Structures are given as C-alpha cells and as structure tokens.
Amino acid sequence: MDKVFTTIDGMRDYVLELQKNMTRIPATSPDVGGKGEFKKAQYLEAELKKLKFDEIIHADAKDERAEGGVRPNIIAKYYGRDKTKTLWLLAHMDVVPEGDRTLWKTDPFEVTLDADGDTIYGRGVEDNQQAVCAAMVTAKAVMESGARPPVNLGIMLLSDEETGNKYGIAHLVKQRPDLFGKGDSFIVQDSGDPQGSQIEIAEKNILWFRITTTGKQSHASMPAQGNNAFYAASHLAVRLRDGLYAKFNKEDKLFEPSNSTFEPTKKEPNVPNVNTVPGTDVFCLDCRFLPSYDPKDVIAEAERIMKTVETDFKVKVTYEFLNKMISKATPADDPLIKRFAEAVEKIHGVKAQLIGIGGGTFAAEVRNLGLPAAVSSRIYENPHVPNEKSSLKFTLSDAKAISYILLNSK
Numbered sequence: 001m002d003k004v005f006t007t008i009d010g011m012r013d014y015v016l017e018l019q020k021n022m023t024r025i026p027a028t029s030p031d032v033g034g035k036g037e038f039k040k041a042q043y044l045e046a047e048l049k050k051l052k053f054d055e056i057i058h059a060d061a062k063d064e065r066a067e068g069g070v071r072p073n074i075i076a077k078y079y080g081r082d083k084t085k086t087l088w089l090l091a092h093m094d095v096v097p098e099g100d101r102t103l104w105k106t107d108p109f110e111v112t113l114d115a116d117g118d119t120i121y122g123r124g125v126e127d128n129q130q131a132v133c134a135a136m137v138t139a140k141a142v143m144e145s146g147a148r149p150p151v152n153l154g155i156m157l158l159s160d161e162e163t164g165n166k167y168g169i170a171h172l173v174k175q176r177p178d179l180f181g182k183g184d185s186f187i188v189q190d191s192g193d194p195q196g197s198q199i200e201i202a203e204k205n206i207l208w209f210r211i212t213t214t215g216k217q218s219h220a221s222m223p224a225q226g227n228n229a230f231y232a233a234s235h236l237a238v239r240l241r242d243g244l245y246a247k248f249n250k251e252d253k254l255f256e257p258s259n260s261t262f263e264p265t266k267k268e269p270n271v272p273n274v275n276t277v278p279g280t281d282v283f284c285l286d287c288r289f290l291p292s293y294d295p296k297d298v299i300a301e302a303e304r305i306m307k308t309v310e311t312d313f314k315v316k317v318t319y320e321f322l323n324k325m326i327s328k329a330t331p332a333d334d335p336l337i338k339r340f341a342e343a344v345e346k347i348h349g350v351k352a353q354l355i356g357i358g359g360g361t362f363a364a365e366v367r368n369l370g371l372p373a374a375v376s377s378r379i380y381e382n383p384h385v386p387n388e389k390s391s392l393k394f395t396l397s398d399a400k401a402i403s404y405i406l407l408n409s410k
C-alpha cells in the first residue's frame with residue numbers, strides 16, 4: 001500500500017497530461033449537436049494500452065449520428081489474485097457543451113493551470129475526467145508496485161452519461177450482462193464534495209416527461225379562431241409542479257434536498273414568429289422522487305392533472321418518457337461501503353457521511369442488478385458550470401482512496 005501511495009504522489013504531471021489531451025477533444029453527444037466520444041475514446045484506449053492491462057475490450061453502441069458511427073464503451077481489466085471478483089471503476093467520457101463562451105475566463109477546451117499549481121480549468125476536467133484520471137492513476141500505480149491486487153481491477157470508460165445512458169451503461173447492462181459478476185463491486189466517482197466525505201448509497205427515482213399540448217394554430221389577431229397551446233401548457237406546467245410537490249411531500253434526511261422535486265425544465269420552440277398563436281407546445285418535466293414513492297402513483301397523478309387541463313382548455317395532452325430510472329439503494333453495511341468509509345477517514349482525513357442524492361448516476365443501473373455501488377469523490381462539485389475546475393491533488397487523493405479499497409478487497 002505504501003509503495004502504491006508513493007507512486008501516486010509522483011503522478012501529478014501524468015494527470016495534468018491526461019486532462020490536457022482529453023479536454024482538447026470535446027466529446028459532446030449528438031443529442032446536443034456534438035460528434036460523440038469516438039476520438040476521445042481512441043485517445044484513451046491508446047493510453048490504456050500503454051499500461052499492463054490483461055484485457056481491453058469494446059462494447060460499442062451503434063449510433064449513425066455520431067463520429068465513427070458508434071458510441072464507444074471501453075472495458076479494461078487487470079487481473080487480481082482472485083479472478084472471480086472485480087472492483088470496477090466507472091467513468092464517462094462525454095461532457096456537456098461549454099455553454100455561453102463569454103462566461104469563461106479561459107478557453108473551455110484548453111486546460112489552464114492556475115497560479116496555485118493545482119487547480120485546472122476546462123470543460124469536463126471535473127465531470128467526469130477527474131474520475132477517468134483517478135482510475136488510470138490507480139491502475140498504473142498498482143501495476144508498477146509489481147504485486148497483483150486481491151481481486152481484479154476493472155475500468156469502464158463509457159459514453160452517453162449526460163444525455164440518458166442509452167448508448168452507455170444501459171447498453172452494457174443489456175448487451176453484456178456477463179461483465180457484471182455476482183461478486184463484483186462498483187465505484188462511481190461522479191458526485192462528491194471538496195472534503196471527500198460523502199458516500200452516496202441511494203438515488204431518487206427519476207422520470208423525465210416530454211409533454212405535448214395540442215390546440216389550434218391561428219393568427220394572433222384572431223385568437224378565437226385558434227386555441228392557444230402555449231397558454232394551456234403554461235397552466236399545465238404550473239398545475240403539474242404545484243400538484244406533484246403537494247401530493248408527494250414526504251421528506252427523507254438521507255437525501256439532499258430531503259424532499260422530492262418536480263420541475264418544468266426544457267421548453268421546445270413553437271412558432272418562429274410573434275404574430276401566430278401556437279397550435280402545439282412541448283415542454284419537459286424533470287421529476288426526482290424519494291424511493292419510497294411508487295412511480296406508478298406519480299405517473300397516475302401527472303395524468304390526472306393533464307386531464308384537468310384537457311378539460312379546462314379543450315386541448316389534447318400527450319407525453320413520452322425521455323428517461324425513467326427507478327433504483328434501489330446499496331445497503332449501508334455492504335463491505336464496499338464500509339471499506340469506502342475507512343478509506344475516506346484514512347486518506348481524506350474526514351468522517352464519512354452516507355447520503356442519497358437527486359441526480360442520477362451509473363450507480364442506479366448497477367444497483368438494479370443487485371450489485372453494490374458507491375458514488376463518492378473529492379471534487380469541487382462544479383459540474384456543467386462555466387470555468388469548471390478540478391484539483392490535481394484531489395485526483396491523487398481519489399486514486400489513493402480507490403487503491404485502499406482495492407488492496408483491502410476480499
């Protein structure tokens with residue numbers, strides 16, 4: 001362990017190099033007008049091949065819209081003394097777009113190192129490249145120590161986390177169930193806090209509604225000849241938000257926030273001109289509710305509210321789900337969670353705190369297979385913002401925590 005830790009201490013420049021090269025390849029999803037993860041995956045696979053992995057395989061998902069026609073998923077394994085069990089490190093290669101460029105103080109796709117010599121800025125440096133780096137550092141350090149770990153070390157570098165997981169972890173779970181062994185454990189470093197104290201063991205259930213309201217288009221000077229879909233949908237958005245918050249109002253202190261949330265979010269464009277009453281309106285509703293609520297009840301209540309708007313405004317309301325993630329929790333006394341809590345105390349020097357979150361991570365898919373997953377990392381916690389930053393020191397701390405868990409695995 002000491003040897004591994006000393007090696008990790010010397011890997012700051014390795015992290016910086018990986019971060020620089022990854023950030024130059026903006027891997028955004030075709031869903032948001034990007035090219036996908038193909039180039040970034042090619043780079044990372046070349047880096048993985050420089051290390052001594054026993055297996056490197058692909059489980060790519062076809063996507064004609066993306067560069068290379070695929071959304072790549074790379075799986076690398078370094079055998080342990082017991083080859084029947086694997087400690088998996090999951091990270092995603094895709095990033096969200098940079099957003100408004102004028103809000104960035106530096107080029108979002110060129111890593112800038114702060115004067116403190118530790119903080120780096122760039123799109124993706126935290127979400128989720130820090131996790132990619134921590135995984136690579138762990139693998140490299142463990143390999144260089146010369147001793148095989150007690151169990152296999154596995155790394156999954158996945159696509160499509162930011163826009164629904166269809167071509168990433170969900171594809172893997174469906175197409176390669178053999179990769180998820182009965183005795184395997186999973187670490188997801190895609191959420192956390194600057195102290196590294198939080199270990200997420202549960203996630204709220206997620207439903208994303210895309211709701212279409214259909215009325216009748218007309219000239220804006222003659223609204224009576226039409227039926228304003230935007231007006232009806234505005235009422236619908238308010239009724240859904242207020243109604244769902246009121247009905248599903250329990251609190252659970254494991255979660256932050258402790259209540260369920262139901263927020264109207266994305267609004268799709270309707271008519272391009274001001275003087276037309278829109279006949280169709282589309283908006284999305286992001287629902288995240290406590291695992292103690294049955295999704296069927298949430299859906300039934302949402303449908304009931306939609307009917308009230310149909311009746312009151314003589315419109316038609318239909319919906320589809322853009323995302324539906326119902327997940328179990330990992331028990332607090334699972335050996336993975338216990339070992340993680342020890343690692344947090346030994347490496348980060350703080351007391352571990354078990355929590356639940358509202359954001360969906362890979363862990364949900366893994367937990368639904370009945371396998372344990374811990375979500376934890378020492379991060380600034382600033383994903384998706386302009387001037388996204390990450391700490392090289394935090395990255396090395398994360399690698400030590402994972403190494404501790406790996407080397408103490410049974």
Ligand SMILES: [Zn+2]
Nearest residue numbers: 127128161190
């Ligand atoms: Zn992420």
